[in-house]
Each structure stands twice: as structure tokens, then as C-alpha cells.
Amino acid sequence: MTIFDPTRSSASAPTRNGAEQSAPLQQPAAAKTDSAYTTALAQFDRAAQILNLDAGMASMLRSCKRELTVNFPVKMDNGEIRRFTGYRVHHNTARGPTKGGIRYSPHVDLDEVRALAMWMTWKCAVVNIPYGGAKGGVVCNPKELSARELEGLTRRYTTEITPFISPEGDIPAPDMGTNPQIMAWMMDTYSMHRGYSVPAIVTGKPVNIGGSAGRFEATGRGIMFVVREAHRSFGWNFDGIRVAVQGFGNVGSITAQTAHEMGCKVIAVSDVEGGIFNPHGIDIPRLRRYMREHHTVQGFDGADKITNAELLELPCDVLVPAAMENQITGANAARIKARMVAEGANGPTTPEADEMLMANNVLVIPDILCNAGGVIVSYFEWVQSLQQLFWEEDDVTHRLERILIRSFHDVYELSVRMDLDLRTAALVLGIGRVAEATQTRGLYP
Ligand code: NAD
Numbered sequence: 001m002t003i004f005d006p007t008r009s010s011a012s013a014p015t016r017n018g019a020e021q022s023a024p025l026q027q028p029a030a031a032k033t034d035s036a037y038t039t040a041l042a043q044f045d046r047a048a049q050i051l052n053l054d055a056g057m058a059s060m061l062r063s064c065k066r067e068l069t070v071n072f073p074v075k076m077d078n079g080e081i082r083r084f085t086g087y088r089v090h091h092n093t094a095r096g097p098t099k100g101g102i103r104y105s106p107h108v109d110l111d112e113v114r115a116l117a118m119w120m121t122w123k124c125a126v127v128n129i130p131y132g133g134a135k136g137g138v139v140c141n142p143k144e145l146s147a148r149e150l151e152g153l154t155r156r157y158t159t160e161i162t163p164f165i166s167p168e169g170d171i172p173a174p175d176m177g178t179n180p181q182i183m184a185w186m187m188d189t190y191s192m193h194r195g196y197s198v199p200a201i202v203t204g205k206p207v208n209i210g211g212s213a214g215r216f217e218a219t220g221r222g223i224m225f226v227v228r229e230a231h232r233s234f235g236w237n238f239d240g241i242r243v244a245v246q247g248f249g250n251v252g253s254i255t256a257q258t259a260h261e262m263g264c265k266v267i268a269v270s271d272v273e274g275g276i277f278n279p280h281g282i283d284i285p286r287l288r289r290y291m292r293e294h295h296t297v298q299g300f301d302g303a304d305k306i307t308n309a310e311l312l313e314l315p316c317d318v319l320v321p322a323a324m325e326n327q328i329t330g331a332n333a334a335r336i337k338a339r340m341v342a343e344g345a346n347g348p349t350t351p352e353a354d355e356m357l358m359a360n361n362v363l364v365i366p367d368i369l370c371n372a373g374g375v376i377v378s379y380f381e382w383v384q385s386l387q388q389l390f391w392e393e394d395d396v397t398h399r400l401e402r403i404l405i406r407s408f409h410d411v412y413e414l415s416v417r418m419d420l421d422l423r424t425a426a427l428v429l430g431i432g433r434v435a436e437a438t439q440t441r442g443l444y445p
Contacts, residue, residue, distance in 0.1 A: 035111060035112070035115075035326070036111070036112050036115035036116065036325040036326065036346075036347045037111035037112065037114055037115040039115065039325070039326070039347050039350055039351055040114070040115035040118045040119060040347065041062065042351045043351065043423070043424075043427055044061070044062055044118070044427070044431065045062075046424060046427070047424060047427035047428045047431045048061070048062070048431065050418070050420070050424065050428055051428055051431060051432055051435065053431075053435055057435055057438065057439075060438070061092065061431060061434060061435065061438070064089050064090065064091045064092075064114050064117055064118070065090045065091060065092055065093060066089070066090040066164070067087070067088075067089045067090075067110065067114070068087065068088045068089070068161060068163075068164050069085065069086075069087055069110065070085070070086045070087070070088075070157070070160035070161060071083055071084070071085050071086075072084055072086065072156045072157065072159075072160050073156070074149060074152045074153045074156055075152060076149055077146050077148060077149060084138055084139065084140055084153060084156075084157070085138070085139045086136065086137065086138040086139070086157045086160065086161065087108070087109075087110055087113045087135075087136055087137050087138075088113075088134065088135075088136040088161045088164045088165070088170070088172075089110070089113045089114055089117040089134060089135055089136070090117065090132070090133075090134045090164070090170060091114070091117035091118045091120065091121045091132060091133040091134060091135075092118075092121040092132040092133055092434060093132040094132060094434050094437040094438040094441060095121075095124065095125060095130055095131065095132055095433070095434060095437045096124075096129075096130035096131045096132055097131060097132065097168055097169050097170060097171060098117075098120075098131065098132040098133060098134035098169070098170040098171075099120060099124060099131040099132070099133065099134060099170070099171050099173065099203075099375060099378060099379070099382075100116065100117055100120040100133055100134035100135040100136065100172065100173065100175075100375075101116075101135060101136070101172065101173045101174055101175025101176075101178070101204075101374075102135075102136040102137060102138070102172050102173070102174065102175055102178050102182070102186075103116070103135070103136070103137040103138075103175040103176045103177055103178065104137070104138050104140050104141075104142045104176070104177030104178050104182075105137065105139070105140075105141075105176055105177050106139060106140065106141045107139075108137035108138070108139055109139070112137070112325075113135045113136065113137050114135075115325075115346075115347060116135035116175075116346055116347075117133045117134050117135040118133060119133065119346050119347065119367065119368055120132075120133030120134060120135060120375070121133030121430070121434060122368045122426070122427055122430030122431055122434070123367070123368040123369075123371075123372050123375060123430065124372075124375060124430075125429070125430035125431070125433040125434050126368050126369055126372065126407055126410075126411065126426050126429055126430040126433075127369070127372045127375070127376055127403055127404070127407045128403075128407070128410075128433070129375065129376060129379045129403075130379075131375070131379065132434075134170050134172075135175070136161065136172055137175075138153065138157050140153060140177075142177045142178075150182070151185050154182050154185040154186060154189070155185055155188075155189045158185070158186045158189040158190060159189060159193070162190065162193060165190070165201065166201070167198060167200035167201050167382075167385075167386065171200065171201065171202060171203060171378075171382055172186060172201075172202050172203075173202060173203045173204045173374070173375070173378050174204040174250070176249070176324065179204075179250070180204055180205060180206045180211060180216065181206070183202045183203070183204045183205045183206075183211075184205055184206055184209055186201070186202050187199060187201055187202050187205055187209065187210075190202075199385040200382055200385035200386045203215065203377075203378035203379075203381040203382055203385075204216070204374075204378060204381070205381070210381075210384070210385050210388075211381060212377055212378075212380050212381035212384055212390075212391070212396060213390070213391065213392065213393035213396055214377055214393045214396035214397050214400070215374075215377045215378065215380075215381050215396075216250065216254070217254050217258075217397075218373040218374050218376065218377035218378075218396075218400060219250065219251045219254065219255075219344070219371050219373045219374035220250070220251050220252070220253065220254025220255035220256075220257065220258055220322075220344070220373075221254060221258050221373055221397065221400065222370075222371065222372060222373015222374070222376065222377075222400060222404050223251070223255045223258075223320060223322075223342055223344050223370055223371060223373065224255060224258040224259055224262055224264075225373070225400070225401050225404045225405065226342065226365055226369060226370050226404055226408050227259075227318055227320075227340070227342045227365065227370075228262065229404070229405050229408045229409075230340065230363070230365060230408065230412075233408070233409075233412060234363075236339075238262075238263075238264075239263055240263060240264065240265055241264050241265070241317035241318060242264070242265050242267045242315075242316040242317045242318070243255075243256070243259045243264045243265065243266050243267065243316060243317065243318045243319075243320065244266075244267055244268040244269075244311055244312075244314050244316045244318070244319050244320070244338070245259075245266065245268070245269045245270075245320045245322055245344070246269075246270050246275070246308060246311055246312060246319075246320065246321045246322055246323050246327060246345075246348075247270065247271065247321070247322035247323030247324070247344070247345065248269050248270065248271045248287075248291065248297050249271070249322070249323075251322040251344045251345070251371065251374075252269065252270075252271075252320070252322035252323065252344060253269075253288060253291065255320050255322055255344055256269055256282075256284045256287075257284050257285070257288065259284075259318075260281075260284040260285070264318075265280070265281035266281060266282050266284055267279055267280075267281060267282065267314065267316060268282070268303075268306065268311045268314055268316070269282060269284075269287070269297055269311075270297065270306075270308050270311050270323075271296055271297050271298075271323075272323070273296050273297075273298050274298060274305060274306070274307055274308060275297070275305070275306045275307060275308055275310065275311040276297050276298070276300055276302075276303035276304065276305060276306065277303055277304050277305075277306045277310075277311070277314065278302060278303035278304065282300075282302055282303050283302050286302065287300055287302070308323075308327075309332065312327065312328065312332060312336065313332065313335045313336060313337060314337065314338075315337040315338075316337070316338050316339075317338065317339050317340065318338060318339070318340045318341075318342055319336065319338035319340070319341050319342070320341075320342045320343075320344045321341065321343060321344060321345050321348035321349075322344030322345050323345055323348075324345055324348070325345060325346060325347035325348055326347065326348065326350055327345070327348045327349075328341065328348055328349040328350070328353045328357070329349075329350045329352065329353050330350065330352040330353055330356065332353075333349075333352070333353035333354075333356035333357055333360075334356055334360070336357060336360070336362055338362060339362065339363065340362070340363045340364075340365065341357065341362060341363070341364045341365070342365045342370050343364065343365060343366055343367035343370045343371060344367075344370065344371050345367065345371070346367050346371065347367060348367070349364060354421075354423060358421055363422070364421070364422060364423055365422060366422055366423035366426045366427075368426050368427070368430060369407060369408065369411050369422070369426045372404065372407065373400055373404060376400050376403050376404070377396060377400055380396055380399065380400075410429060411425050411426045411429055412425070414428065414429055
């Protein structure tokens with residue numbers, strides 16, 4: 001059975017978008033509202049049209065399979081009881097158990113979690129690991145909570161979503177605002193309910209309780225593996241390229257560190273409070289030591305202050321948005337001067353901005369390929385936790401690099417074969433694989 005028929009072929013050189021110059025494909029109007037969910041749906045509709053999915057299949061894949069909202073109490077340090085709202089959404093299970101991070105943010109809502117869950121499904125399919133997509137979140141500002149309050153919130157949220165998660169069915173991981181310590185509390189809470197340790201219930205755990213070597217570094221390292229491979233494939237110089245990174249959390253800081261180790265010049269980084277810029281390159285190892293002490297990049301003496309908006313518009317070779325969604329929009333896309341945008345965050349570019357970047361010949365490496373390193377090593381961690389057999393970091397990193405290079409070429413070659421930009425090619429590949437799995441499994445009952 002064929003879900004899609006990539007019949008067109010050509011051998012001419014790619015543009016920066018990894019596709020050939022050709023007549024633009026017919027596509028639905030870009031979503032006007034800049035929300036992650038409208039972006040995810042607009043992207044899906046475009047790929048579904050190219051794949052020629054039948055209406056029933058498209059309607060299933062466009063919707064989330066299960067959605068859970070929980071309201072739960074937490075005792076605060078001042079003795080007050082506060083109510084928090086959390087979510088866990090399973091988008092699709094056709095290719096395996098669902099996998100996806102937990103986000104702690106004051107802005108998280110059900111639509112955002114749906115979008116992120118949907119992207120996880122396509123991402124796991126693009127890199128061909130046996131998972132479907134999920135996501136979770138709690139509406140809170142973790143920076144305003146004490147360690148005790150954060151632990152209480154995490155343990156109660158885990159308890160509330162226990163019917164939804166399991167090592168065989170749905171495996172959470174860290175995302176924005178959560179970290180290995182929070183995964184440790186989730187794992188411990190779930191294990192207390194079971195009466196024995198269940199390390200495979202989450203990934204992104206600390207290594208001393210069964211986490212994987214190289215998991216913390218996986219997303220950032222993976223981004224730079226893909227960026228380097230793209231440069232090799234397009235015949236672009238990689239040595240000493242100028243990189244700007246928005247966000248200096250897990251993804252942003254490791255991307256910057258890896259870029260620095262690969263000989264790139266990291267000229268700007270930022271966090272929620274603003275950015276810093278040094279055209280000669282920022283000393284990233286020193287900045288990371290500064291960050292550990294000050295918890296912000298602000299005030300670092302090796303660079304000048306800039307805003308987050310200015311960072312995005314700097315002249316550079318590679319721009320890595322690694323903070324949150326909807327950062328490159330119709331309002332600023334025309335001013336992006338980078339040659340390549342490598343999406344570290346999920347959904348940082350709106351469909352409208354995508355078209356503007358393409359028109360300006362800015363190559364976008366899409367999130368569902370570019371930042372997949374995290375879920376790939378989460379998969380390795382899950383396998384190690386299930387088997388209680390642990391791998392060396394070198395082994396983890398080499399396997400990660402192999403999968404990402406193969407996946408980059410899968411997407412790139414499809415983009416050339418079907419005259420598509422890289423995002424659409426990645427979506428067509430991922431959604432096509434999920435549709436095929438759905439069809440192969442058949443309809444129950
Ligand atoms: P994090 O919480 O560790 O870091 C987020 C960073 O973004 C922080 O430096 C924060 O100060 C900054 N930030 C927050 N709001 C901002 C704003 N409005 N403007 C500029 N900077 C802002 O989160 P993370 O795990 O690094 O995740 C970042 C992004 O990468 C998210 O979109 C997440 O979904 C995505 N992602 C994460 C992983 C992972 O393994 N952690 C994997 C794939 C994708």
C-alpha cells in the first residue's frame with residue numbers, strides 16, 4: 001500500500017531551502033493567528049494535501065487521541081493551599097507508546113500542549129524511533145516556587161496523571177521549565193505508588209538513578225550535528241561560522257557549547273531577560289560558569305547587552321531559536337539576516353514567517369528534525385532503563401549522530417525528489433510514516 005507517491009524527481013542543485021527552484025506548490029492559506037496549535041494544524045494540512053490523505057485518515061491524524069486536564073492542590077510554604085492546573089495529551093500511538101516532555105510555564109494551555117504532542121508524533125516518525133507523540137504541562141512559574149513547593153507540585157501532578165503514564169504506554173521527559181531533578185521526583189512518586197523502582201517511567205533522569213549518559217547534552221549536540229551535516233551536504237563552509245542562539249537553558253546552552261567546540265564563533269546568546277553580543281565570539285565555557293553562579297547571561301563582562309528581538313535580526317550564518325514557539329513571525333521574518341535558521345525550540349517559526357524566509361532564501365532546518373536529538377537519546381535511556389544495561393557516553397553520542405545524519409538525508413533527499421522545502425519534506429516523511437503504520441495496523445474492532 002502506498003500512502004504517498006513521490007513520483008517527481010530531479011537532480012538539479014538545491015536552493016538554501018534544500019529544495020529546487022520550481023513552481024510553488026498549491027497550499028492552504030497560512031494561519032493568521034500566531035499560536036503553536038494553529039501553526040501545527042496549518043503545517044499538517046499542507047503535508048496532508050501533498051500526501052493526498054483520505055479525509056478519514058487526515059481527520060484522525062489531525063486530532064489528539066486522549067487529553068487529560070487535572071486541577072490539584074499544593075501546600076505553599078506560607079501554609080496556603082493553591083490550586084494548579086496541569087495537562088497530559090497523547091496525540092497518536094500508531095507507531096508505539098507516546099513520548100513527550102513536561103513543560104512548566106505560566107503560559108502553557110491545552111492548545112499549546114496539543115501542538116507540542118502532535119509535533120512529537122511527527123518528530124519520532126521522522127527519525128524513525130518507535131514512539132507516538134505526547135506532551136504535558138503545568139500552569140506555573142517554576143522560578144517563583146521554592147524547591148519544596150516545586151517538589152510538592154511535581155509529586156501531586158505525577159499522581160494526578162498516573163492513569164495516563166506508564167513505561168509501556170506513555171513516558172514523560174523534561175521540557176521548558178523542567179529538569180532532571182523534576183524527572184527524579186516524578187520517577188520516585190510513580191515508583192512509590194507501584195511499590196518498586198520503575199526507572200523507565202521517565203527519561204531525562206539524573207544518571208545516578210538510571211538516566212542515560214549524554215541525555216542532558218543530546219538536544220543541543222544533535223542540533224549542531226544536523227547543522228554541520230547540512231553545511232557538508234550543501235557544500236557550504238562550516239569552519240568559524242557565526243552562530244547566534246536565542247535561549248540559554250538546556251537546549252541553547254549545549255548548542256552554544258557544541259558550536260564552540262566545533263570551531264564556530266558564537267556571537268550572541270540570550271535568556272528571558274535579554275541577550276548579549278560579541279562580534280569576535282563569546283567565551284561559552286566561561287559564560288556557562290558565570291550562568292551557574294548568576295542564573296542569567298545578563299551582566300557577563302565578555303559581551304555587550306542586546307535585546308532578544310535584536311539577537312534574532314543579527315547578521316550571522318546560523319540562527320538557533322532555542323527558547324519557545326512563535327519567535328520568528330510575519331512581524332520580524334523579513335529582517336532575519338541569518339543564512340540558516342536551525343530550530344532548537346519547537347515551533348519557533350510561524351507559517352507566515354516560513355514563507356517570508358523562503359522568499360528571502362533563508363534555509364530553515366525544521367524543529368521535528370533539528371531538535372530530535374533529545375527524544376532520540378530519551379529512547380536510548382528508556383531502552384537502557386528497561387534492560388538495566390547501561391551504555392558509555394561515546395556510544396550514545398555516536399548512535400545519536402548516526403541517526404540524525406541518516407534522518408537529515410532522508411528529509412533532504414525527499415525535499416529534492418518532491419520539490420519541497422525541508423519543513424514540508426520532514427512533515428510529509430513523518431506524517432506519511434504514521435499514516436502507513438495506521439493503515440498496516442488496521443481498524444479496531
Ligand atoms: P529551558 O527551560 O532549559 O530553557 C529555556 C530558555 O529560554 C531559558 O534560557 C529561558 O530564559 C529562555 N526564555 C524563556 N522565555 C524566553 C523569551 N520569551 N525570550 C527569550 N528567551 C526566553 O528549556 P529547554 O529544555 O532548553 O527548551 C527550550 C526549547 O527547546 C523549547 O521550545 C522546548 O520545547 C524545546 N526542546 C527541548 C528539548 C529538551 O531536550 N529539553 C528537546 C527538544 C526541543
